[in-house]
Each structure stands twice: as structure tokens, then as C-alpha cells.
Amino acid sequence: MHEPRFLIVYALLLEAGAFVLLLSRSSDDLLLIKYLGLHAVASLLLASGAWALLPSGFRKPRIWSWVLTFCLAFFVPAFGLVAILGGVLVGYFLPAAFRKEPFVTVSAPAFNPVPMPAGGGFRQEDLKTLLLSSDSPTELRLQGMMTVRRMPTRSTGEVLRDTLDDQVDDIRLLAYGILDQKEKAITRQIDRAMRLLDSATLSRKYRLYRRLAELYWELVYQDLVQGDIRQLALDRAYHYVDVALSEKSDDGGMWLLQGRICLAQGRLTEAEQSFMSCRMLGLPASRVNPWLAELALWRGQYTRVRKLMGAIADNTRSSSLNQSARYWRRA
Structure with missing residues (x-):
């Protein structure tokens, strides 16, 4: 037609x-x-x-x-x-x-650092401001780097990369060492899984495909790779997800991971198809709806975001997810 x-x-x-x-x-x-x-x-x-x-x-x-x-x-x-x-x-x-729109534009909330107890190290200072400030004492900044080292790289990757060109050699080398150590820890697991894949049985190969997809995705999720290396990690993660799904198409976890990879690559239509496959396979709304809501948010479908977040039960384990669901119910 x-x-x-x-x-x-x-x-x-x-x-x-x-x-x-x-x-x-x-x-x-x-x-x-x-x-x-x-x-x-x-x-x-x-x-x-x-x-x-x-x-x-x-x-x-x-x-x-x-x-x-x-x-x-x-x-x-x-x-x-x-x-x-x-x-x-x-x-x-x-x-x-x-048309009367039920939504209004609000300003971004201000970040209020959590005060640390007396003697806890940084008190009320913002950790990011401390690390990026050349006026702060070097010893205090090094203590801040030790704190960052114990935090997830997904939350600290940006500030660590900002300190790679710091004027203080110790700060710069420590930032590089933290990023390199965490990246190498994942790449060693990837290399080990690749070696095992060569001699694995059919049932074992499926688990290794899953493992490789999750490890490549972890490089991206933990914000350890940038630029072309990030795109390569996404492509490899998608490849192993696709291979795993060809072996077992009813794996809801792999469909969910595929949707997140497509979302990170900007392939919104494919991401939605993957998330809908998760729903058909019985994954609970608390696992799938937040990603469908993020997808709808990218498309400006705010009414659908409210509907998806409203379908999430209040007894989910994630406190932040509960707070987001309550916010969209009131919106």
C-alpha cells in the first residue's frame, strides 16, 4: 500500500x-x-x-x-x-x-554533600571539589583519592579522568593507577573466559557467552572505557548476548542486557523490542519498567513514564527505585 x-x-x-x-x-x-x-x-x-x-x-x-x-x-x-x-x-x-500539559520544567536539584562525622576525614567538603582543587593540601587530596578508590568507578570515573592531568604527580599517577587497576581486573576475567571457551562443552559455552557479555558490559557500565574502546566493548557485549540468545532464547536476563546495550548505543527501537521480550518472558515490572521508562523519557513520552513507574510495586528492594516510583506517581 x-x-x-x-x-x-x-x-x-x-x-x-x-x-x-x-x-x-x-x-x-x-x-x-x-x-x-x-x-x-x-x-x-x-x-x-x-x-x-x-x-x-x-x-x-x-x-x-x-x-x-x-x-x-x-x-x-x-x-x-x-x-x-x-x-x-x-x-x-x-x-x-x-493542549494543557501536566508537566512543567523544573531546575536541577542542588547537590548537598552528606556531612561526615567528626574525625571522619573530609567533614562537609565536597569530595569532587577537593580532588579538583589545586589549593587544597596535597595530603588531604591523597586521602580523598583513597576514599575514591573504594567507591564504584561508575560514580567516580569522571572525576578520576579529570585528575589525570593534575599538576601534582602523586595525584595524577594515583588516578591513573586506580582506573588501570579496575580495568585490568575485568580484562583478566575476559581473557580467562576466552581461554575456557576454546575447550568448553556446549552447556558450558552458553554460561561463558553470558559471562563474556556481562564482563564487556561491565567495562561500559563502570565507566572504564571511552571513545572507540567504549563502542568496541558495546559491540562485543552485544555479540555475546546475541550468541547466548541463539543458544537459549528464553533467557530474560540476556534480553534485558541486550536492551540496555541498545539503549547505550542509541538504538531505541531495538532496545524497546528487547525490553518487551523481557516482559513476555515474565520478568517483573521492577526490573523492566525502569528501562522502558528511561526509553520513554528519551522520546519525551512523559505520560508513559508515569504509567510505567506507577506499575512498580512499593516493596522493591531498591530504595532509590521506590523513591523514583513515588515521584512519578505524584507527578
Whole structure:
């Protein structure tokens, strides 16, 4: 079936041909009948194409709304075309101008560092500000680096990379060492899994495919790789997820991981398909809905975000997820 815009183009071409035929100096007695035939076909195509482009609310009742569009095109040549196309534009833009949106733009919340107990080291100082400040004592900054070393790299990767060009050699080398140590810990596990894969049995291979997909994804999730290396890690993670799913297509965890990889690559349609596969395989809403909500947030579908987060039960183990669900229920 042709797309609506192609039908409109065909209609315009036929209508132009009909006008040329009507304005010709031919003495054919059937000239008017030929014109009306071409004009009728053009009106039919124009009505079908324009009707398909109308908002859903303008296409009810279905038969009579199409008949009205056809009559306008057939009985009002030229001006009917302008009226129909104008109606399409009005149908889309006029309701949007008067639609009341339930959402408002709010400013980003300010970060308030948690005060540390007396003698705990940094008291109320912001750790990131401390590490990036060249005015702070080097000894205190080194203590901050030791604290960062024990924190997840997903939360500290950005500040560690910012200190790689620090003027103090100890700070710069320590930041490089922390990042390199955590990256090598994962790459060693990848190398070990690759060696085991060569001599593994069929059942063992499936578990290794899963393991490799999770390890490559961990490099990205922990914010340990950047640029082309990050893209390579995403590609390898997707490859091993795909291989694992070809061995066992009912693995909901792998479908969820595939969706997160696609989301990180900006492949929103494939990510949604993967997340929906998780739902069909029975994964609970608390595991799938947050990612579907993030996907809807990327698309600006705020009503769908509220619906998805509202479907999450209050007794989930993650406190942050409970807080997000309660926020969207009130939104």
C-alpha cells in the first residue's frame, strides 16, 4: 500500500494533467468526460492520502469523514485541495496550541554533600571539589583519592579522568593507577573466559557467552572505557548476548542486557523490542519498567513514564527505585 504522501503527489499530478486537458483547444466532444474522469481519480487519491494524514480524532466516523474529504476535493477543484491540506495542518497544530500539559520544567536539584562525622576525614567538603582543587593540601587530596578508590568507578570515573592531568604527580599517577587497576581486573576475567571457551562443552559455552557479555558490559557500565574502546566493548557485549540468545532464547536476563546495550548505543527501537521480550518472558515490572521508562523519557513520552513507574510495586528492594516510583506517581 502506498504511503499517504505518495497518494497526494499522484493526485496532484493527475489534477495537473486534467487541467491541461481542460485548457487545451481540442474539439473532442468527450473532453469534459475525460476531464471529469481524471479529476475523479485525482480526488479519490487526494481524499485517501489526506484522510490518512488527519489526526485520529478527525477520522471519525470513518466512512463519512472520508466521503466529506472526497466531496470537498471533487466538487471544489483547486480550492478544495488548499482547504484539505489546510485542514490537515490545523488538525495537528491547533489542538497542540491549546493542549494543557501536566508537566512543567523544573531546575536541577542542588547537590548537598552528606556531612561526615567528626574525625571522619573530609567533614562537609565536597569530595569532587577537593580532588579538583589545586589549593587544597596535597595530603588531604591523597586521602580523598583513597576514599575514591573504594567507591564504584561508575560514580567516580569522571572525576578520576579529570585528575589525570593534575599538576601534582602523586595525584595524577594515583588516578591513573586506580582506573588501570579496575580495568585490568575485568580484562583478566575476559581473557580467562576466552581461554575456557576454546575447550568448553556446549552447556558450558552458553554460561561463558553470558559471562563474556556481562564482563564487556561491565567495562561500559563502570565507566572504564571511552571513545572507540567504549563502542568496541558495546559491540562485543552485544555479540555475546546475541550468541547466548541463539543458544537459549528464553533467557530474560540476556534480553534485558541486550536492551540496555541498545539503549547505550542509541538504538531505541531495538532496545524497546528487547525490553518487551523481557516482559513476555515474565520478568517483573521492577526490573523492566525502569528501562522502558528511561526509553520513554528519551522520546519525551512523559505520560508513559508515569504509567510505567506507577506499575512498580512499593516493596522493591531498591530504595532509590521506590523513591523514583513515588515521584512519578505524584507527578
